Amino acid sequence: xxxxxxxxxxxxxxxxxxxxxxxxxxxxxxxxxxxxxxxxxxxxxxxxxxxxxxxxxxxxxxxxxxxxxxxxxxxxxxxxxxxxxxxxxxxxxxxxxxxxxxxxxxxxxxxxxx
Numbered sequence: 001x002x003x004x005x006x007x008x009x010x011x012x013x014x015x016x017x018x019x020x021x022x023x024x025x026x027x028x029x030x031x032x033x034x035x036x037x038x039x040x041x042x043x044x045x046x047x048x049x050x051x052x053x054x055x056x057x058x059x060x061x062x063x064x065x066x067x068x069x070x071x072x073x074x075x076x077x078x079x080x081x082x083x084x085x086x087x088x089x090x091x092x093x094x095x096x097x098x099x100x101x102x103x104x105x106x107x108x109x110x111x112x113x114x
Contacts (some may be wrong), residue, residue, distance in 0.1 A: 005046050005097035007105045008036045014080040020073045025110050026083040033064065034074035037095055046097035048076040056109075057087040086112045
């Protein structure tokens with residue numbers, strides 16, 4: 001599950017499903033993750049299928065499916081999720097690159113912003 005792809009992600013409010021103005025951290029309330037997959041500097045794209053969010057304090061796992069967006073810099077958007085406390089969580093994203101190779105990327109650790 002390695003592939004050669006890079007994954008860029010950001011957070012948007014649940015109402016901003018067509019916008020590409022993102023935050024680096026989730027905001028209080030409903031959020032969605034937007035994502036884009038590429039290989040180096042090539043204009044090649046892949047698919048993002050799922051994100052796993054793992055809460056550090058409770059160990060709970062949230063599984064968020066993604067769907068395709070059209071005409072946006074971030075090609076995929078996740079199902080909405082609530083972020084209402086400051087507990088940090090880690091994100092792992094799953095998908096396929098433009099060559100059909102499955103990947104798993106640990107994106108980082110995030111905390112509620114604002």
